[in-house]
Amino acid sequence: MSGLLVGADAVLVCDPDETTLGASAVLIEDGVIAAIGELDGMRATHSDLQVLDGAGCVLLPGWINTHTHLAMNIFRGLTDDVTLEVFLQRSVAAEVDPLTPELVATGVRAALAECLLGGTTGALDMYFFHESAAAHIAHCPASNLKLACGIAPVARMLEEGVDVACGTDGAASAGALDMLQSVRLAALLAKGQTQSPTAIPAYRAIRMATADAARALGWxxxxxxxxxxxxxxxxxDLGSAATAPWHDPAARVVYSAGAYDVRHVIVDGAVVVRDRELRTIDVTAALADLQVAADQAAAVVARLAAS
Structure with missing residues (x-):
């Protein structure tokens, strides 16, 4: 029997009941979750299978980014600390000039490496899909804050039944394709905006980047x-100095963990990140190619800024 057994000290199911399981294992067969059970029992039953060790980890769905521009990482750092109007003038104009299909592919390859290493397993890239599901709002708090575009009243939207899911926008406007940052900001901004520490609790914020995001995109x-x-x-991994001790894994993910705490990532049943090492993309080569593309973009942005 072939398959993969994934063990973890806790599992965030991300169902509407916000279920948290204790030490558990997930059996994966042909890219599909075939069974879920208590960790020791599953290990004993499937002793012949490869086991992905998640000791000290919480298992949850991969992040789903509902709004991003992957290849905008080429412009990361070139249009910071400017107004929205200046950002749009420079970035949109610059996109027309240097972004050939080859440069877009270069940016996307490096962006996918960043996404996977940070736990993101799906994304709606606006370079290729220029519309989202009409029934949801993509909340990109880091980009909105950095460009001073305002703070969306997400807590009120959720109370009124509006579907809201998390996104990052592009790395040029948000700084990073870090979905955990978006999840944390969604929770914290709602609390500060409403003056209520109970607004958008941790698990609810996680659902905005997993189950709710999947539903918004029809996945x-x-x-x-x-x-x-x-x-x-x-x-x-919730065993670091920044996340220990072990209490309430959903809260530890949202308020304490960072993208660097993602230990393993699985896409369609295949382990693509193991022990923080990306196995599907040559990261060193991808970043070297990105730098070449970024140098070309920088020359265009500098010319536009001077004009």
Whole structure:
């Protein structure tokens, strides 16, 4: 029998009941979650299978980025600390000039490396898909804050039944394609805006970047950990000095962990990040190519800024 057994000290199912399981294992067969059970029992039953060790980790669905511009990483650092109007003038004009299909591919390859290493397993890239599902709002708090575009009243939207899911926008405007940053900011901004520490609790914020994001994009096979769902998963290490001790894994993910705490990532049943090492993209080569593309973009932005 072939398959993969993924163990973890806790599992965030990301269902509407916000279920948290104790030490558990997930059996993956042919890219699909085939069974979920108590860790020791699953190990004994499936002793012949390869085991992905998640000791000290919480297992949850991979992040789903509902709004991003992957290749805008080429412009990261070139249009910081400017107004929205100046940002748009320079970035949009610059996109027309240097962004050939080859440069877009270069940016996307490096962006995918960043995404996967940070636990993101799905994204709506606005370079290729210029519309989202009409029934949801993509909340990109880092980009909105950095460009001083305002703070969306997300807590009120959720109370009124509006579907809100998390995104990053592009790295040029947000600084990073860090979905955990978006999740944390979604929770913290709601608390500060409403003056209520109970607004958007941690698990609710996680759902905005997993189950809710999948539903917003019409991706019915991902976003939750349940039998029959595709295995797009991440394991976040909660054993570091910044996240210990072990209490309330959802809160530890949102308020304490960082993208660097993602230990393993699984996409469609395949382990693409193992022990923080990306196995599907040559990161060194991707970043070297990105620098070449960014140098070309920098020359265009400098010319536009001087004109």
């Amino acid at each position: 019915e096979a991902v976003g939750q950990i349940a039998v029959g769902m595709r295995a797009d998963l991440q394991l976040i």
